[in-house]
Amino acid sequence: MKQNSTNSNEPLYKLGDLVTYLTNPFLKSVNELVLKAKSEYTPPVLVVFEITNPKNFNEQTGKKDVQYNCIFFNSKTCLFERKWFKETELKFVSDHENGSGNEFETISLCDAQQYVNKKFILKSVDVELKKLKSNFEKTDNVKTKITAHLDFVSPILTVLEVLSNENKKVFDNITGTKLRSAILFKCKWFNATKQTFSEDLIPSNVLTNVEQFDISKSEFSFDKDNYYLFPESTVKDKVYEVQDIVELLNISFNTYYYEFVYKNIFTQKINNMILTQDNISAIQEIPREDVFSSELIGINPQRIFKQLTPSTFKKGAFYKIVYKDKMGKITERMIYVIDIIAFNKSFTKVTLTPTQRSKTQTLHDLHCYIEAYCLLRNGDKRHFILNHENILSVKRFLL
Template sequence: MALENKFGIGDIVTFKTHPLLYDRYIKGDGKLVPPFMVVKEVFFEDKKKKIVDTSNGKTIAERIKYTCVFFDDNKSEFKTVVVYETMLNGFKNFYISRMDGEKKEEDSDYDSVIDEVSKYKDSSYLYGNIVYFKTKKLEILKKRSSVKNESITKESDDPIIEKRETFQYVVNYATPEFVLCGYKEELGEDLFYPNGSKKKIISKILYKVKWFNSNQMKFSEDFLPMECFIDKQPFPTLVPHNPKPDVDTSKA
């Protein structure tokens, strides 16, 4: 029976310990939260792969694993990690919302961001255009809650201890903007085992992007699957990042 992968190239995933899979806010140290990642490659182990320890009958591995990429904002560089399927969860299960001042957030606020990200389309290639890593908005909008006890004293009254909960954005793993500067097609070698079964799934097209590396004070470059990027601006600015394409009105 052929193996079926749960996630595809370009899907946004995270390690299943991510707190926003289970609650609307991060509690505790935000540095302990795993990143949102994009699937770069799907790999299928052959039947010879040992997934059960024969000495005790316990599962120790899986047949499907994913190479995922995320942005390390401390070193300002992309990193990859290989993770088995059951250790990952898809982004549609995340609790992510915008923070709108004093307005009480409703469930629809959480759904709207997920719906928006679900409609992302892969970036087209236009040399010199600005593009965005798919996880940018999710990383910037994740929030942490903390509770602080405050002592309030009024005249002729005993001090009253009040609990105050505050919320703040946690923006680790947030990415800069990237500029498109290269394009190449993958040859797609070694995609199948000798018996014809799938060995791996990869992207057919890679984009080369350039960005300012603030950690090393230089400009860095990397090739990544086109499915990692979008060209729709995730946050509006006074002046759009990319000019609108010229429209040929001569035939109108």
């Protein structure tokens, strides 16, 4: 957006800016605005691709009657639509600098040929993907279901041909200066409404190049049987620091990009990462047997039964345990062992001898606890009852 006021002689918005009609409830300060009632009445996000800046001022308003030709994608017809708006009818959503498209104003037609067969999408896609709507469900327990509002989300386009806009800038004594995109793309996409393919000539400054999100030719395996390492990401505390290890849940595709959906093995939190041609090569695949030891209690692969003892846990090491709390709730969690502490029957703290640490009988004679930082609880210090009824599984973290 060029100016802060319509009193300027210059247009308020620029080519490639995202705007919307005045009735759109869009709020810049609210990231998750939920649309209720008839969400279909919400106007689309528009991309400016042509501007008329009149030579003369309006005698009644004292301002120039600047107008903007804007484009949006109609998901009902699966076609792009264009519409002229007065400056007073629009409100600002986002600068054109926040997305690609501006580079086409300086690039030559010859250099622009590199984009033939490349993938693009309408610049408004990210804003449209964030729209939410609520659906009221009348049940015994009245609730509201929040879903995505995707009415104007553009599909991926492929560029068939690159053309020069011969009328990039034309001065007219009546309408004034018309600003247009210098480069035009002839694009093709699948029209889901007509179940065929459609084509259109689209100004380059309203599109975003999404080629970097195409990982279809990547040799990455995405094997759920393995773990994955994010080399530059760590779980860090004053006492410990360890590289982040995650478990792959699924690979999802959202409009134009792939998401690596994973569960952090330390915190058990589920998150996702948008994959690109650059960051996918940084993810390292690690076999499960290289991350955790075999089961430390119960019957091991050699068919030998190992009993739980205080010596099962070593100070300063990470363990993955399956733990049942006093309420009977079973959780899997990663812990960093501080110490093994014990109390006698009168709950006086005692020091375990090496012999007591290696005997399972110790768990019957004394009250034993694992003192540890629990990463499932944001690294807070916790105490876990050390006995066979509560500790159901133990594996040592090897990395």
